[in-house]
Amino acid sequence: MFKTTFLTVLVFAWVQSAELPVTKCKLEDSVCLKNSFQKMMPIFMSGVPDANVEVLDPMVMDDLAFDLAGLQFTMTGGVMRGLKNSVVDSVQWDTKKKTFVVDFHMDNSVKGHYTANGRILILPITGDGQIKIRLKRLQLKIKISYDIVEGLDGKDIIKPKKYSFDFEVQEDAHYQLTNLFNGNKELSDTMLTFLNENWKQIAAEFGRPMIDLASKRIFKNVVNFFESNPIEEIASV
Numbered sequence: 001m002f003k004t005t006f007l008t009v010l011v012f013a014w015v016q017s018a019e020l021p022v023t024k025c026k027l028e029d030s031v032c033l034k035n036s037f038q039k040m041m042p043i044f045m046s047g048v049p050d051a052n053v054e055v056l057d058p059m060v061m062d063d064l065a066f067d068l069a070g071l072q073f074t075m076t077g078g079v080m081r082g083l084k085n086s087v088v089d090s091v092q093w094d095t096k097k098k099t100f101v102v103d104f105h106m107d108n109s110v111k112g113h114y115t116a117n118g119r120i121l122i123l124p125i126t127g128d129g130q131i132k133i134r135l136k137r138l139q140l141k142i143k144i145s146y147d148i149v150e151g152l153d154g155k156d157i158i159k160p161k162k163y164s165f166d167f168e169v170q171e172d173a174h175y176q177l178t179n180l181f182n183g184n185k186e187l188s189d190t191m192l193t194f195l196n197e198n199w200k201q202i203a204a205e206f207g208r209p210m211i212d213l214a215s216k217r218i219f220k221n222v223v224n225f226f227e228s229n230p231i232e233e234i235a236s237v
Contacts, residue, residue, distance in 0.1 A: 030091060064076075099143060133173065
């Protein structure tokens with residue numbers, strides 16, 4: 001059974017010559033894990049090059065395209081900010097089921113170039129311009145399952161297999177889009193008022209593809225780290 005926190009593991013290669021900035025925990029000790037994850041969250045999200053962890057805040061996002069509930073939407077050049085300021089609410093690690101769940105929240109923003117065509121809820125929309133979204137208290141719960149496998153050097157490693165997530169924007173969302181309806185100010189103002197008055201429903205219905213992009217990037221970096229660090233070098237068993 002590992003006696004070090006997950007995020008201690010994540011940054012070990014970066015700080016192995018220095019004093020670890022977190023308290024080591026038993027994985028069943030959820031209170032200790034929560035505190036340790038909180039201390040390590042800004043370090044991990046800022047990038048740990050020696051552990052093959054890229055910068056996640058700001059996150060340069062992959063191109064996004066979806067056709068959902070009557071809306072065709074794309075975003076390119078997207079940048080997400082706010083992950084390094086995450087507040088960890090709970091951490092649960094199950095060594096028997098080989099899963100761990102991290103529940104955390106943050107204020108978050110995304111900006112980029114968008115195209116939109118179709119309908120949002122009851123209103124038609126068309127646009128091609130800049131988008132900025134501000135989310136207040138974006139709550140994320142990410143669950144990761146893993147196996148213990150033999151690495152390329154013959155030593156055991158943790159191999160994350162898959163992830164799932166839930167999300168909710170709990171306090172507020174603000175949407176700003178330029179060049180709606182080919183610059184028609186009256187139609188644009190009507191649409192922006194509608195978006196911001198109905199922020200919760202819109203975030204719930206159309207936010208999942210964007211949150212999935214961020215979750216995939218986090219998961220990728222968790223996988224990258226564990227693939228390059230045998231268990232015996234980062235944890236006591």
